[in-house]
Amino acid sequence: MIALEARGLMKCYTTVPAVSDVTFSLSSGQVLGCLGPNGSGKSTTVRMLTGLLEPTRGQVLCGGKNIQSNLVGYRERLGYVPEEADLYPFLSGQEYLELVGTLRGLVAPHLGKKIDALLELFSLYPHRHSATGSYSKGMRQRILLIAALLHDPQLLIFDEPLSGLDVTSALIVKNLIKGLGERGKAVFYCSHVLEVVEKVCSHVMILRKGRVLAYAPTSELQKAAGQPNLEHAFMHLVEGRDPEQTARDILQVMDGA
Amino acid sequence: MIASLIPSPASKWQQFLGRPFPRLVRHCVDRIFHGGEASDADGLDLSIGVVLGLLALPGIFASLFLIDKYGSLFQVIRGDLDFDPYKASLPDEYFFIVFSMVVTASVAVWKWDSLLPDRRDYNNLAPLPIRSRGFFLANLLALLLLTAILSLDVNAASIVLFPLVVCGSRTSFAYFARFLGAHSVSMVLGSIFGFLLVLAILGVLMTVLPFRAFRKSSLYVRFAIILFLMTALSTSFAVPPMIQTLAEHPHSLFRLLPAVWFLALCQSLLGRAGPLLHSLGRTALVATCIALACAVASYAFSYHRCFSRSSETMVTLPAGGGSVASWLFALLDRLILRSPFERASFRFTFRALVRGPNQALVIGWFAGLGIVIASQTLFVAVSAPSHAIERFPSAEILSVPLTLAYFLVLGLRCTFDIPANLRANWLFRLQINPKTRECASLARKVVFTLLFPGLILICFPLYSYFWGWRTSLIHTAIVAAMCVALTEVSLTRFRKVPFTCSAPAFKSHAIVAVLVYIFGFFVFSTFTALAERWTLDVPIRLLVFVLFFPGIWLALREWRRSLTYVDTQIIFEEKSSPAVEGMNLTYGP
Numbered sequence: 001m002i003a004l005e006a007r008g009l010m011k012c013y014t015t016v017p018a019v020s021d022v023t024f025s026l027s028s029g030q031v032l033g034c035l036g037p038n039g040s041g042k043s044t045t046v047r048m049l050t051g052l053l054e055p056t057r058g059q060v061l062c063g064g065k066n067i068q069s070n071l072v073g074y075r076e077r078l079g080y081v082p083e084e085a086d087l088y089p090f091l092s093g094q095e096y097l098e099l100v101g102t103l104r105g106l107v108a109p110h111l112g113k114k115i116d117a118l119l120e121l122f123s124l125y126p127h128r129h130s131a132t133g134s135y136s137k138g139m140r141q142r143i144l145l146i147a148a149l150l151h152d153p154q155l156l157i158f159d160e161p162l163s164g165l166d167v168t169s170a171l172i173v174k175n176l177i178k179g180l181g182e183r184g185k186a187v188f189y190c191s192h193v194l195e196v197v198e199k200v201c202s203h204v205m206i207l208r209k210g211r212v213l214a215y216a217p218t219s220e221l222q223k224a225a226g227q228p229n230l231e232h233a234f235m236h237l238v239e240g241r242d243p244e245q246t247a248r249d250i251l252q253v254m255d256g257a
Numbered sequence: 258m259i260a261s262l263i264p265s266p267a268s269k270w271q272q273f274l275g276r277p278f279p280r281l282v283r284h285c286v287d288r289i290f291h292g293g294e295a296s297d298a299d300g301l302d303l304s305i306g307v308v309l310g311l312l313a314l315p316g317i318f319a320s321l322f323l324i325d326k327y328g329s330l331f332q333v334i335r336g337d338l339d340f341d342p343y344k345a346s347l348p349d350e351y352f353f354i355v356f357s358m359v360v361t362a363s364v365a366v367w368k369w370d371s372l373l374p375d376r377r378d379y380n381n382l383a384p385l386p387i388r389s390r391g392f393f394l395a396n397l398l399a400l401l402l403l404t405a406i407l408s409l410d411v412n413a414a415s416i417v418l419f420p421l422v423v424c425g426s427r428t429s430f431a432y433f434a435r436f437l438g439a440h441s442v443s444m445v446l447g448s449i450f451g452f453l454l455v456l457a458i459l460g461v462l463m464t465v466l467p468f469r470a471f472r473k474s475s476l477y478v479r480f481a482i483i484l485f486l487m488t489a490l491s492t493s494f495a496v497p498p499m500i501q502t503l504a505e506h507p508h509s510l511f512r513l514l515p516a517v518w519f520l521a522l523c524q525s526l527l528g529r530a531g532p533l534l535h536s537l538g539r540t541a542l543v544a545t546c547i548a549l550a551c552a553v554a555s556y557a558f559s560y561h562r563c564f565s566r567s568s569e570t571m572v573t574l575p576a577g578g579g580s581v582a583s584w585l586f587a588l589l590d591r592l593i594l595r596s597p598f599e600r601a602s603f604r605f606t607f608r609a610l611v612r613g614p615n616q617a618l619v620i621g622w623f624a625g626l627g628i629v630i631a632s633q634t635l636f637v638a639v640s641a642p643s644h645a646i647e648r649f650p651s652a653e654i655l656s657v658p659l660t661l662a663y664f665l666v667l668g669l670r671c672t673f674d675i676p677a678n679l680r681a682n683w684l685f686r687l688q689i690n691p692k693t694r695e696c697a698s699l700a701r702k703v704v705f706t707l708l709f710p711g712l713i714l715i716c717f718p719l720y721s722y723f724w725g726w727r728t729s730l731i732h733t734a735i736v737a738a739m740c741v742a743l744t745e746v747s748l749t750r751f752r753k754v755p756f757t758c759s760a761p762a763f764k765s766h767a768i769v770a771v772l773v774y775i776f777g778f779f780v781f782s783t784f785t786a787l788a789e790r791w792t793l794d795v796p797i798r799l800l801v802f803v804l805f806f807p808g809i810w811l812a813l814r815e816w817r818r819s820l821t822y823v824d825t826q827i828i829f830e831e832k833s834s835p836a837v838e839g840m841n842l843t844y845g846p
Contacts, residue, residue, distance in 0.1 A: 052379075072388055075384060086376075086380045088287075089291075090288075099280065102280045103280065108275055
């Protein structure tokens with residue numbers, strides 16, 4: 001069953017399109033990895049998928065219906081971890097989660113128990129009463145992850161969820177994403193970390209200059225590019241230049257400084 | 258048994274607060290009080306209760322200070338047996354109205370960034386299943402709630418105490434009740450008007466200006482509003498006599514002052530207004546309604562234009578400084594900034610001073626206070642019966658630039674202690690040699706760069722115009738020398754790059770420091786002006802100043818030499834004094 005579908009998405013900020021003709025579908029139980037260099041249009045695509053940004057052309061469909069026709073209903077089924085962990089610094093971690101839970105319509109005793117359990121599992125329970133302004137980047141990221149999971153959504157969109165996480169937390173999240181896929185959730189996973197995408201995602205979409213360069217199951221993509229792993233496949237498809245040579249050039253410029 | 262099954266009103270209220278919309282309204286109130294997008298953990302963050310308590314305090318003191326004026330015993334002592342409390346209260350009523358308007362408007366300026374929803378709200382709330390109009394209404398309700406709470410809180414003490422003080426000598430309750438009603442209505446409406454006016458200005462700017470221009474101009478607009486409010490406060494003693502003669506001058510410009518409208522409303526409600534005051538009282542009511550309509554309309558437009566399109570504006574952040582600034586910095590590099598440390602830190606300090614909201618507001622507050630005192634002094638000097646342009650300016654007139662300079666130097670010194678995004682100070686921690694002794698020199702150059710152009714371009718020409726260039730030159734030189742001395746004194750033991758060190762904690766000797774500042778003001782401004790006036794009559798007396806300044810300089814140099822190595826090392830964290838301090842009585846190596 002197709003949980004999320006993008007049809008010919010296009011977004012222009014001025015006259016130049018940031019994203020152009022992005023088409024893909026995401027079924028329940030599938031984890032789709034979205035890769036691309038900086039400025040390739042990943043964040044714009046994610047914002048359109050969450051309904052935060054209206055496409056200039058094309059549409060995002062959920063259950064066959066345009067999400068713009070019932071944005072509130074769509075967001076009830078969506079869990080989203082943004083790229084930037086921009087929390088309210090005056091709220092404690094627990095207060096922030098209570099705010100999100102209440103606004104999602106979760107009821108008090110059940111919500112409290114769920115928050116406590118998730119805070120404990122994400123190793124944030126001892127810090128639950130501290131203001132999020134005093135949290136490290138990784139702690140804020142974990143709060144965002146809990147906020148996205150609180151209401152057990154059918155569709156999850158993660159934009160760089162491992163950013164700032166320590167090794168243990170990153171491992172937990174990687175396994176969690178796999179588990180979510182196995183439990184029939186549809187997961188859209190945006191990242192720069194190729195090896196994680198390779199391990200976690202069943203399908204991969206590569207964006208370059210706002211266009212879909214490749215969209216296929218992970219294993220097939222490697223085969224098609226004739227490369228041993230996703231990193232090499234990515235470099236082969238996206239980057240026109242040799243990274244080793246560029247590094248040598250940088251060192252040369254430094255010598256001349 | 259049955260009673261226990263029926264939910265109590267308190268639990269019903271709790272249930273109600275737990276629903277999404279009331280929770281959202283509560284969140285909006287919290288976010289307004291605790292700052293918006295620009296706020297961080299390092300900023301000054303006070304709880305709602307503390308803020309409300311602090312705002313209510315001045316009303317208590319102001320009312321209590323007036324007891325001697327209205328007390329029946331004092332009236333008998335003064336021999337004022339025909340004392341009319343309503344008539345006598347007019348200037349005080351005006352002061353209370355201006356004060357409450359200024360305080361509520363200042364709160365609106367202080368909370369400028371958080372009154373309307375911002376990018377952080379968008380990031381956190383837009384992905385949640387809330388209707389856009391739901392958040393719009395929640396924030397609007399929070400704003401109206403806050404306006405009402407603030408207006409009541411700021412005036413709470415004076416609403417009760419002032420009528421008690423004024424009508425205390427009368428036995429009639431009706432007399433008291435009438436005054437209480439008129440006073441409270443005009444005060445609360447005045448406060449509401451002040452708050453809504455600032456909100457409307459914010460909304461209109463947000464609606465009309467492009468996002469980038471709004472972000473750039475926002476700080477300057479806030480600074481201008483603070484200056485305007487301080488100037489309005491400074492008129493609170495000068496305007497009441499004019500109001501009493503307003504009927505004779507119906508086209509006087511004083512009728513355009515909003516505080517005059519609300520005073521007229523108060524007089525109307527007391528039944529003491531003539532036709533002109535009646536009409537001005539109606540203007541107060543109409544103006545409040547218009548302010549409310551403008552605030553709501555501009556909020557609606559700005560919400561639609563800015564918040565609903567936050568995602569689109571994220572990619573267009575305001576650009577940096579222009580070519581004028583780089584030209585100015587290049588010139589300063591050649592003239593006064595010698596080392597790379599000074600050049601880099603000077604640019605940083607200037608930009609933080611101009612762009613940092615907390616820094617600009619503190620400077621605005623000090624500048625406003627300086628303007629209030631200077632304008633009062635000037636008003637007294639100009640309105641004196643014997644006033645005419647004499648050969649030499651009076652001590653009051655001589656004190657005006659000294660007063661302004663005192664508050665500017667002191668304001669800058671206090672502002673240097675307010676951190677600008679403390680987490681980013683790692684750059685200075687890594688780059689700067691902790692033994693560097695250039696911090697005071699840097700701060701000194703910042704102060705002088707802001708101070709001396711004003712002295713040369715405004716003070717000198719003005720005094721030259723009225724009293725000739727010789728008097729003006731002497732005066733400008735004395736003001737400049739006094740400013741140098743004040744800057745040197747205020748920067749002794751200054752060992753931080755401005756805005757990079759954590760703010761000093763409130764210390765027990767803070768009250769002593771405030772008293773020293775007040776005493777310092779009288780020495781710097783009043784005493785110096787009197788001494789200068791004394792020397793102007795007989796030029797040989799100028800030798801006093803000629804000997805005084807080198808003396809100060811030598812004393813400061815000796816004191817600096819006596820500082821230990823630790824006292825000169827650069828700091829990035831203010832350490833609070835320990836509760837128990839060792840006396841180091843042990844003798845030994």
